[in-house]
Amino acid sequence: MDRKQLIVANWKMHKTPAEAAEDAAAIATALGRLPDHSSVALAPPFPALVPVRERLAQTQLLLAAQNVHSEAQGAFTGEVSAPMLKACGCDLIIVGHSERRAMANESDAMVQAKMKAAFQHEMGVILCIGESDSQRNEGQTFKVLDKQVREAVKGLSVTGVNSLVLAYEPIWAIGTGKTASVDQVQEVHAFLRETLADCFQTGLEKDLAKQTEILYGGSVKPSNIKDLMSMKDVDGALVGGASLNPETFVSLIRNGFDL
Ligand SMILES: O=C[C@H](O)COP(=O)(O)O
Numbered sequence: 001m002d003r004k005q006l007i008v009a010n011w012k013m014h015k016t017p018a019e020a021a022e023d024a025a026a027i028a029t030a031l032g033r034l035p036d037h038s039s040v041a042l043a044p045p046f047p048a049l050v051p052v053r054e055r056l057a058q059t060q061l062l063l064a065a066q067n068v069h070s071e072a073q074g075a076f077t078g079e080v081s082a083p084m085l086k087a088c089g090c091d092l093i094i095v096g097h098s099e100r101r102a103m104a105n106e107s108d109a110m111v112q113a114k115m116k117a118a119f120q121h122e123m124g125v126i127l128c129i130g131e132s133d134s135q136r137n138e139g140q141t142f143k144v145l146d147k148q149v150r151e152a153v154k155g156l157s158v159t160g161v162n163s164l165v166l167a168y169e170p171i172w173a174i175g176t177g178k179t180a181s182v183d184q185v186q187e188v189h190a191f192l193r194e195t196l197a198d199c200f201q202t203g204l205e206k207d208l209a210k211q212t213e214i215l216y217g218g219s220v221k222p223s224n225i226k227d228l229m230s231m232k233d234v235d236g237a238l239v240g241g242a243s244l245n246p247e248t249f250v251s252l253i254r255n256g257f258d259l
Pocket residue numbers: 010097169173174175176177217218219220238239240241242
């Protein structure tokens with residue numbers, strides 16, 4: 001079984017619902033039919049989820065949320081739950097983005113609880129992990145990533161593993177224009193694949209772990225996506241800045257998927 005390719009637009013806190021819907025329609029129209037093994041997902045801000053879903057009906061594009069709360073309901077002002085996101089038509093949820101870990105103090109335990117909530121409500125998870133500049137300079141990269149992965153997937157069921165995508169996003173490469181070199185990315189992705197296999201040591205789970213898509217994120221552009229995706233363990237990308245303009249994002253996808 002070959003792994004799929006996936007390119008995800010993370011629009012972060014950009015675009016009104018109307019702008020997001022218009023851009024989603026433009027992207028879907030420009031792309032047309034995608035090859036069977038290639039997927040594209042759009043992650044607009046919460047208020048744009050439903051309008052974007054409506055524009056993506058009858059297309060192959062997937063809808064992703066940028067965050068979720070671990071509880072299904074309750075007195076959590078400003079939060080959004082997994083059943084709510086499911087009802088908005090989400091296929092995937094981004095969990096543990098470094099911006100949330102930094103701004104909202106999300107711990108590995110919180111990240112794990114959010115993942116479980118997503119899986120319980122039958123959505124896939126894009127689990128973001130990555131080291132900071134100082135952690136890389138201090139030679140802590142693999143230790144940091146190992147902990148982030150193990151803490152997040154602890155106790156996950158086979159169904160969970162099956163719907164998990166990893167996104168390696170070195171914090172020093174996010175929005176900085178500084179992309180990790182293809183060799184740095186391949187080295188980390190190979191390590192992450194081994195770590196996952198080690199986390200799921202038994203039978204079916206071990207096989208599923210080998211099939212997990214691992215995306216790279218951090219200043220991915222139309223000009224560098226092809227080289228990144230030519231690496232053996234790079235299955236796609238999580239794209240911020242270069243996903244905001246529909247034309248740029250479509251050309252990034254065409255280059256990445258070789259369309
Ligand atoms: O989620 C996306 C990442 O944070 C990468 O953002 P960027 O492509 O603007 O560097």
